[in-house]
Amino acid sequence: MRGAFIVVEGPEGAGKTTLATGLARRLRDAGLAVREVREPGGTPLAEAARRAALDPVLAATPVAELFLMLAARADHVSKVIAPALAAGDIIVSDRFELSTEAYQIAGRQLPRDAVLEANRIATGGLTPDLTLVVDVPVDVGIARQRNAGKAADRIERDGRGLHERVARAFERAMGPSLVHLDGTRRPEDVEQAAWRVVCERLGEQFPRLRVQPA
Ligand code: T5A
Numbered sequence: 001m002r003g004a005f006i007v008v009e010g011p012e013g014a015g016k017t018t019l020a021t022g023l024a025r026r027l028r029d030a031g032l033a034v035r036e037v038r039e040p041g042g043t044p045l046a047e048a049a050r051r052a053a054l055d056p057v058l059a060a061t062p063v064a065e066l067f068l069m070l071a072a073r074a075d076h077v078s079k080v081i082a083p084a085l086a087a088g089d090i091i092v093s094d095r096f097e098l099s100t101e102a103y104q105i106a107g108r109q110l111p112r113d114a115v116l117e118a119n120r121i122a123t124g125g126l127t128p129d130l131t132l133v134v135d136v137p138v139d140v141g142i143a144r145q146r147n148a149g150k151a152a153d154r155i156e157r158d159g160r161g162l163h164e165r166v167a168r169a170f171e172r173a174m175g176p177s178l179v180h181l182d183g184t185r186r187p188e189d190v191e192q193a194a195w196r197v198v199c200e201r202l203g204e205q206f207p208r209l210r211v212q213p214a
Contacts, residue, residue: 011136
């Protein structure tokens with residue numbers, strides 16, 4: 001038995017959490033077992049690594065930031081994600097390894113091959129079945145975070161150059177299991193478009209998704 005691993009990715013304030021929550025609700029309404037997770041996070045060790053990585057006072061260097069993200073991922077995959085998939089659950093994750101490509105490789109400009117190999121060790125080779133990338137321009141995402149009253153963490157406070165490189169990396173990401181969504185649309189429209197993709201891609205494995213209304 002194997003479940004399915006859905007990841008929602010995108011730059012700051014793209015609407016990832018909003019979309020992940022909406023998709024998880026729809027999947028549960030369809031009668032499926034769903035587990036919502038976020039990265040970095042999801043286990044006590046991973047949440048501690050998240051706090052360390054995002055704390056402005058600790059001022060993690062780019063390399064320290066990378067290894068905090070990967071330590072969090074290794075713990076999360078082995079203790080939560082892999083067991084849940086083995087039990088047949090659908091995982092909906094707010095961020096995963098594409099964030100490492102966008103932030104640590106494109107954003108921080110760390111060496112690509114070495115980072116990808118270190119990430120592969122962290123994941124044990126587990127990759128998402130479906131990655132939904134929510135694209136928004138940098139200014140739109142930052143304005144949304146401000147309007148939501150979110151206190152900026154260490155990475156969010158970084159310069160505009162980083163966030164431009166991150167957003168471009170997400171926009172350019174491609175792959176057979178990767179689908180882009182226009183995050184500038186209304187939340188309900190983004191969710192609707194994502195739901196259509198989920199039903200198309202996972203309908204064969206989960207027959208309950210074949211008959212879901214649009
Ligand atoms: N990181 C993470 C790395 O550097 N490397 C890694 O490998 C990983 C995994 C995590 C940080 O860690 C970094 C990246 C990040 O800097 P985070 O909290 O997961 O931080 O990421 P954020 O992008 O900062 O999360 P946000 O919660 O701010 O953004 P979301 O989740 O994209 O947006 P959301 O859904 O919370 O919405 C923000 C606001 O916009 C509104 C919402 O109501 C909310 O007010 N909104 C919309 N408004 C208009 N139209 C829409 N379509 C909207 N969708 C949502």
